[in-house]
Amino acid sequence: MEIDEQHNAALAKVAEIIGDAKFAMLTTLEKDGTLRSRPMATMQLDGDGNLWFFTSQSSPKIVEAKPDQQVNLAYMRTDKQDYLSISGAAELVHDREKMQDLWSPWVKPWFPKELDDPDLALLKVSIMEAEYWDAPDSATARADAHAHSHNAPLPRKSP
Amino acid sequence: MEIDEQHNAALAKVAEIIGDAKFAMLTTLEKDGTLRSRPMATMQLDGDGNLWFFTSQSSPKIVEAKPDQQVNLAYMRTDKQDYLSISGAAELVHDREKMQDLWSPWVKPWFPKELDDPDLALLKVSIMEAEYWDAPDSATARADAHAHSHNAPLPRKSP
Numbered sequence: 291m292e293i294d295e296q297h298n299a300a301l302a303k304v305a306e307i308i309g310d311a312k313f314a315m316l317t318t319l320e321k322d323g324t325l326r327s328r329p330m331a332t333m334q335l336d337g338d339g340n341l342w343f344f345t346s347q348s349s350p351k352i353v354e355a356k357p358d359q360q361v362n363l364a365y366m367r368t369d370k371q372d373y374l375s376i377s378g379a380a381e382l383v384h385d386r387e388k389m390q391d392l393w394s395p396w397v398k399p400w401f402p403k404e405l406d407d408p409d410l411a412l413l414k415v416s417i418m419e420a421e422y423w424d425a426p427d428s429a430t431a432r433a434d435a436h437a438h439s440h441n442a443p444l445p446r447k448s449p
Numbered sequence: 450m451e452i453d454e455q456h457n458a459a460l461a462k463v464a465e466i467i468g469d470a471k472f473a474m475l476t477t478l479e480k481d482g483t484l485r486s487r488p489m490a491t492m493q494l495d496g497d498g499n500l501w502f503f504t505s506q507s508s509p510k511i512v513e514a515k516p517d518q519q520v521n522l523a524y525m526r527t528d529k530q531d532y533l534s535i536s537g538a539a540e541l542v543h544d545r546e547k548m549q550d551l552w553s554p555w556v557k558p559w560f561p562k563e564l565d566d567p568d569l570a571l572l573k574v575s576i577m578e579a580e581y582w583d584a585p586d587s588a589t590a591r592a593d594a595h596a597h598s599h600n601a602p603l604p605r606k607s608p
Contacts, residue, residue, distance in 0.1 A: 315523035317476040325521035329532040329582055362484035364474035364523050373488040423488055
């Protein structure tokens, strides 16, 4: 996994937790109004505050990933009692070059055809807000993450 | 934490993961359309498939907890690569006796006034669907959890 230097200093702690935890639970709002989550392996946190994942574009979670779909990513470091909530906007990205950059042999079990899999796509989550805790139910810090603001402003104000 | 015997056998594995992980990330849909999560300490999985948590009724997550509000609970056992998604309906419960039953000294740091805190309440999540993975992105089992069906049927069919 790649953790790039963050242009937004508030994301430094966020980057540390993500780098350690690696797997997130991605929660989406389903059409029937329920909330579902599933594990996702984080491939990169880029310098603009975007998180990148491999996914199958035909999988149910992706069918729903219309532009700017709101999602939540939850990361935990249970040994340190670190918990991180990321609210963001998700989009499917088809970019062969980016997929090559991010490919890693350890994701092969889930995508055995590797980059030749026509179903393989990238899920990009632009961080809109990140909040973390070092003990349950007590927010110790909120990183208002405007990391996206210089490349793709999203229609949401921070609290 | 109490893990009661499950009337629904499909919840046995779910109970095992919850008992081990103890902390969940609770995701809710906010009024502005974003999804947020925050850590919650699980106090009990009762025999009817309900999960119980202590909460402050004035905290933002609770303001939103109207009857049958849809939520997601994500549990992780990172050492075993176990991931669990629970879709459920949340409600605030005010029940002094139940709070006494569930009270534990280890939650005192978050609720220093203990049971005398007028802001203290219970959050009950009725499990509607549980799905777990033992490796990312590959659902190995889905427990269609109708654990609630004999006490409080909720208006949702399973997939």
